[in-house]
Amino acid sequence: MKKGVTINGFVCKPSNNVTANDFFFDGLKNPGQIISPLGSVVTPANVLNITGLNTLGVSLARVDFAPGGVNQPHTHPRATEIIFVLEGELEVGFITTANVLISKTIMVGEVFTFPKGLVHFQINNGAGNAAILAALNSQLPGTQxxxxxxxxxxxxxxxxxxxxxxxxxxxxxxxxxxxxxxxx
Amino acid sequence: MKKGVTINGFVCKPSNNVTANDFFFDGLKNPGQIISPLGSVVTPANVLNITGLNTLGVSLARVDFAPGGVNQPHTHPRATEIIFVLEGELEVGFITTANVLISKTIMVGEVFTFPKGLVHFQINNGAGNAAILAALNSQLPGTQxxxxxxxxxxxxxxxxxxxxxxxxxxxxxxxxxxxxxxxx
Amino acid sequence: MKKGVTINGFVCKPSNNVTANDFFFDGLKNPGQIISPLGSVVTPANVLNITGLNTLGVSLARVDFAPGGVNQPHTHPRATEIIFVLEGELEVGFITTANVLISKTIMVGEVFTFPKGLVHFQINNGAGNAAILAALNSQLPGTQxxxxxxxxxxxxxxxxxxxxxxxxxxxxxxxxxxxxxxxx
Amino acid sequence: MKKGVTINGFVCKPSNNVTANDFFFDGLKNPGQIISPLGSVVTPANVLNITGLNTLGVSLARVDFAPGGVNQPHTHPRATEIIFVLEGELEVGFITTANVLISKTIMVGEVFTFPKGLVHFQINNGAGNAAILAALNSQLPGTQxxxxxxxxxxxxxxxxxxxxxxxxxxxxxxxxxxxxxxxx
Amino acid sequence: MKKGVTINGFVCKPSNNVTANDFFFDGLKNPGQIISPLGSVVTPANVLNITGLNTLGVSLARVDFAPGGVNQPHTHPRATEIIFVLEGELEVGFITTANVLISKTIMVGEVFTFPKGLVHFQINNGAGNAAILAALNSQLPGTQxxxxxxxxxxxxxxxxxxxxxxxxxxxxxxxxxxxxxxxx
Amino acid sequence: MKKGVTINGFVCKPSNNVTANDFFFDGLKNPGQIISPLGSVVTPANVLNITGLNTLGVSLARVDFAPGGVNQPHTHPRATEIIFVLEGELEVGFITTANVLISKTIMVGEVFTFPKGLVHFQINNGAGNAAILAALNSQLPGTQxxxxxxxxxxxxxxxxxxxxxxxxxxxxxxxxxxxxxxxx
Incomplete structure (x- = not known):
């Protein structure tokens, strides 16, 4: 059991104990290690890593892809996602509630959006590695x-x-x- | 294009034109006709059927099941669901973001909850028909x-x-x- | 005082202790016992009965009516309500903030909506018993x-x-x- | 029918046409005229009077009381209320969902709170006039x-x-x- | 560390221990003492003073001004503000995100609005004292x-x-x- | 005046007209051109550029810095911000409502958070260019x-x-x- 005053189940530090490290994370700095048969790995930066995000309604994640790697079809039950390509190129898509696939190939520096709760995926059809930074409007979006x-x-x-x-x-x-x- | 003052994209009647029928729906009265290979049919009662629900954040649906019928694994991107068994018995379940199946067999009059955005299903393993009433906390929850x-x-x-x-x-x-x- | 990590004042189980019973309730299975002089009884199914509803924003209630029974004019300070008639027929209504009564007689399987916070009522003018299932978009809607x-x-x-x-x-x-x- | 781009059903001016008067109201300046048999009068200052309040989630009202005047038991379906006594003294109260009356006599400059959606009232038991300023966390709280x-x-x-x-x-x-x- | 069941980090009393004083505050009764070089003083009435405001989304503040006093340009990161002039006259204004100053001189009993999060100020250019009552749609709006x-x-x-x-x-x-x- | 069904003042396409380009933006691909005396430039990617973001509650922005460049102290009235360093190193900070500066020097791939509505800044004290990607939990966060x-x-x-x-x-x-x- 945690101790102290909690909000949302997370301990809130007294404001005079807060430091910059409560708002900082260096775990997205390097590509994640790809061991999954999918050829991709997701590294989250959410309230579990950055305690200062509690109640603030946003988080990040980094996804790294080997050539041919797939971030398999999944949902975030509590968030919309918007991605920015850090490296490589990816085919990305989501399926609407009318069962229409909305997809596109996107390059370094390009941006794409996956609306709240919808099934979406990314695949690296390129010859080299690829990576994206994903922003989500929840401090703990969850993934299925x-x-x-x-x-x-x-x-x-x-x-x-x-x-x-x-x-x-x-x-x-x-x-x-x-x-x-x-x-x- | 719709005419009149709209909220959420739905036309809002002048309040002196509102009638009881704007808050009423009789489309859940009878079992839906089951023609799907799944042996089930979903009949929604949301803002598309009940215009008075606009901005009010709740809706219903009825699901009817033949023996062996399945309401296949699906999500509602914008809502939690709570069901009440109208007839028969059903095995119901959802999978958590930790990939644990939470499931149970529920009988007439019993209640079960499917948290927001998570994959869930119902199956009628009984010998007779079954039916549920589902409540969702969105005027238009969407389904995948x-x-x-x-x-x-x-x-x-x-x-x-x-x-x-x-x-x-x-x-x-x-x-x-x-x-x-x-x-x- | 409760123990453990709490959210909204309710204890949150560690996710590996969660079971199907945290999302289940059988208290709406049978008609409630009518002892009130009003000839009706309300049985709630909210976060007090179903701990898994915490933070999920929805709940149910069952109301049973003897012939002539009334669910007296009341409000839910924190929720919209949508009802489905399980048995019998009822005259139902709500009053708008412009002091207009919106009312209708509804039958088994029919649906009616009571917008957030407005005074509403149901009366069983029929010869037999009646019952409704009510869905509300709050885990604890409150009643006055x-x-x-x-x-x-x-x-x-x-x-x-x-x-x-x-x-x-x-x-x-x-x-x-x-x-x-x-x-x- | 209104013209122009609307949000929440209210027309939004192009931002370069906005003026200070869109955020201003002088209708609370003087006591309202008391003609009701209740001996009180409510003057609202909400989005219907102050168009700039649209989407901003707050409004005011002024209530004036003759000696013996009552602001009868009422609810605001969409707002909490907090009042400040401008003149005189008042007995004020609200009833909880556990049917407990929480009441107090408050004087000029004192503050009291009526939680969201609960029945509440004010009565001027003093010998002179009384007045309150009420703040509500909705641009259009509604009253019953x-x-x-x-x-x-x-x-x-x-x-x-x-x-x-x-x-x-x-x-x-x-x-x-x-x-x-x-x-x- | 606080004890008891907490919501939002504030202790929630058992409902049978709640009293009228939990919803009451007399700290706005008299003008605050002006010792700042700005010639103004702000007295808040929020959840830190009125525990019953917890979860209710509204608060008040009183600002008193000596002649020439300024409530310097500031923001409330979590709230819209609407003010009512209790005494005197004030020049008030806010700056939009298009960098337009929206300002006006307002008198006793007049009302003005400062949209959520925008920089705003008040100055007493009059010869006498001035005071305003401010309502904000947050239980703890914060100030910068x-x-x-x-x-x-x-x-x-x-x-x-x-x-x-x-x-x-x-x-x-x-x-x-x-x-x-x-x-x- | 815009035509068509609007939500939030933005036109909503009929769902069968939606294309991938409604969710796509390539305007963050290259560094912005720095002409400001501040030595920095902000390029937003919000609902004004990406119409599919409407109602979805998230957006991005890219900020490029010349050596010595400053993204001057500013607020977003409607959003929390979380940044990821694309290039170079930056000193970043925000000031709390208790007037404490929370600051840190962050490097490529590191993440920092600026809580909702608080004044914050970034400065490139390094010898080379720098760039960040910022995520904000609003489709149109606004900036002052x-x-x-x-x-x-x-x-x-x-x-x-x-x-x-x-x-x-x-x-x-x-x-x-x-x-x-x-x-x-």
Missing amino acids: AIAVTLFAASPPVPDNVLAKAFQIGTMEVDNIKSGLASKY | AIAVTLFAASPPVPDNVLAKAFQIGTMEVDNIKSGLASKY | AIAVTLFAASPPVPDNVLAKAFQIGTMEVDNIKSGLASKY | AIAVTLFAASPPVPDNVLAKAFQIGTMEVDNIKSGLASKY | AIAVTLFAASPPVPDNVLAKAFQIGTMEVDNIKSGLASKY | AIAVTLFAASPPVPDNVLAKAFQIGTMEVDNIKSGLASKY
């Missing part, structure tokens, strides 16, 4: 990586739910589940 | 049915994105895409 | 039953305030007060 | 004067609803209704 | 008096930042800094 | 550059207000005003 959410949750989502949803057999469901399990 | 969002958007989500995400081959991706396309 | 608020608060609202407001004598005020006191 | 809302709405709230609520006979209901109708 | 923020913070804002901003020499910056330091 | 707001508004802020605030003579006020006027 869709494939993992559906096929690798614990306990597992029932096979018959997934079979119906994807209109595949339960054996194919199990294959995807075991495929994902073997990779993570 | 995940399987369809990923595998049946138009234009399509690129195969290589889905292959990486689900760790399957692009041929399997195409099989799911064409399977879904043939059913809807 | 107007007659009781004015004539049965403790300590009492001063007689001269009520006499002026209702343009009646203080003896009539006292009669209403003692009448209400004898019934509750 | 309870007695008038219940007994003088148009069309009328049904007698049987009011009879049950106040536990009086319908004849007494009609007496209050006709009493109020004769005064306004 | 600009001159003091820039030239008297501790540790000091670097000279070269201020020299560039004001396009003056660092010696002039130091003169302003020492001038302010000698007065406060 | 303090020196210009106070000393170069049109019409001008009265000399006596500024003289009192800065505790300088009106001649020094006029010197600053004319100095700024000559540079912009």
Whole structure:
């Protein structure tokens, strides 16, 4: 249990103890280490890293991509996201509630927006590495990586739910589940 | 183009023209007709049906299930949902951002909650029909049915994105895409 | 005093201790017992019953009515309400800030809306029982039953305030007060 | 129909046409004229008088009281209120959702708070005039004067609803209704 | 460290311990004592003085002015302000984000608005004292008096930042800094 | 006057006309041209450039600095800001409402936060160019550059207000005003 006066469940320092380091983070400085089979890695900079963000409604994240790397389709349940390409080029997209894919290839220094709560992805189709900086309007936006959410949750989502949803057999469901399990 | 003073893009009637029908809806009265291969149908009651809901931050929906019917994994980008079972029994669940499935079998008259923006589902494992009433804290919560969002958007989500995400081959991706396309 | 990290004054479980029961409630399953002289009873399903609703901004309530039963004019200071008729038929209404009554008789399966903070009521003019499910966009909407608020608060609202407001004598005020006191 | 770009249903001037008068109001300068049988009068200063308040979330009102005057029990569906006594002394109070009256006699220059949406009142039990300035955290808080809302709405709230609520006979209901109708 | 259940970092009393004094404040009753070289003094009435304001989103302040007194240019980072002149006359103004000064001379009983977060000021150019009541839509709006923020913070804002901003020499910056330091 | 259904005063396209370009911006790609005497330039990427940001509550900006360049003390009345250093190193700081300067020198890839509405600045004390990407939790955060707001508004802020605030003579006020006027 934390001690002290809390707001939003986070301890608030007495204002005379606050220092610049409460508003600072150096964890986005270098590319993250890519060990995922997806060929990408996300490094967040939110209220868990920067305590001064508490109640302030914004955060950042850095995503690094190997060639061919994918930041798989995912949602942020509590935030809109706007990205800036730090390096390389990426194909990015989101799907609307009318099931339309809005996508574009974006280059270094270009900006793209993923509206609140919608499924979105980025893929590095280029030959070199790529990286983006993402800004989100929540101090703790949360993430659901869709494939993992559906096929690798614990306990597992029932096979018959997934079979119906994807209109595949339960054996194919199990294959995807075991495929994902073997990779993570 | 709509005429008149608008708020949120919806026309606001002069207050002396408002009638009870602006706050009323009878479209949830009877079970929806189930024609989807999923064995379920959702009937919304939101600001598109009830103009008086504009700015008021709440809406309803009714979901009807045939035996074996599934309300496939989906999100509401702008709302929390709380359901009440009108008929039958259902297995319901949501997945947290820590990838834990929180699920339960619920009976007539029982209540369950799906936190804002998280992937959730319901399945009727019972022998008879089932139905729920869902309340959502948005006048227009929006819905993304995940399987369809990923595998049946138009234009399509690129195969290589889905292959990486689900760790399957692009041929399997195409099989799911064409399977879904043939059913809807 | 509660222990643990709190948000909104409610204890937040560590996320690995959360279970489905934190999002579940079975207290709306059966009609409430009607002992009030009003012939109705309200059973809430809010953050006090469902701890997982904390910060999520929605709740439910069930109201049961004997024949002739009334859910007296009341307000929810922190919520809009939308109702669905579970059983029977009801005359329902709210009064606008322009002092116009917006009312309608609604049947099983029909939906009606009571905008945020406005005085509203339901009455079962039918021959049988009636019941509604109410959804509200607050985890703890609060309720003020107007007659009781004015004539049965403790300590009492001063007689001269009520006499002026209702343009009646203080003896009539006292009669209403003692009448209400004898019934509750 | 209004012309121009609107926000919240109010026309927004192009910023280069904005003048100080869009943020100014002199209608609270003098005591309002008291003609109501209640012995009080409310003069609002909200977005309807001060167009520059649009989207800004605050407004004022002035209430003047003759000796014995009452600002009858009422609610603001969309705002908390905090008052400052400009002249005289007043007994003020609100009733909580636990049906407890919180009241106090306050003097010139003193401050009291009425939480969001709760029924509250002021009465001038002093020998002279009294006046308050009220601040509310909404550009258009709305008001429901309870007695008038219940007994003088148009069309009328049904007698049987009011009879049950106040536990009086319908004849007494009609007496209050006709009493109020004769005064306004 | 405070004890008890807290919301927003403020202790919430059990509702049965709440009294009228939790919603009351008499500190605005008399003019504040003017000792500042500015010839004005601000007395706040916010959640630090009125514990019942917690979560309610509104507060007051009183500002008293000697002849020639100035409430120096300042911002409230979390609130819009609307003022009412209690005594005297004042020249008041705010600057828009398009760098336009919107100003006016206002008299007793007149009202003016300062939109959220914008720099604003009041000056008493009259021969007598003046006073205003200010309402703000935050329980704790915060204040930044600009001159003091820039030239008297501790540790000091670097000279070269201020020299560039004001396009003056660092010696002039130091003169302003020492001038302010000698007065406060 | 704009045509079409508007939300927040911005035209909303029919959803079937939306394209990726509504969510895209390439104006941050290259360093802005520095012509200001401050040695810095701000390039915004907000709802005025990216129409798809409407209602979504986030935006970006790029700031480029020549050696010695300053992004002068300023506020965003409607947003918190979090920055990421794209190039070079900067001394950055904000002043709290307790008048404490919170500052730090930050390098490429490091992150710093400026809480909502507070005065903040950046200065490039390094030998080379510098650049930051800033994220703000508003689609249109607004900016007030303090020196210009106070000393170069049109019409001008009265000399006596500024003289009192800065505790300088009106001649020094006029010197600053004319100095700024000559540079912009």
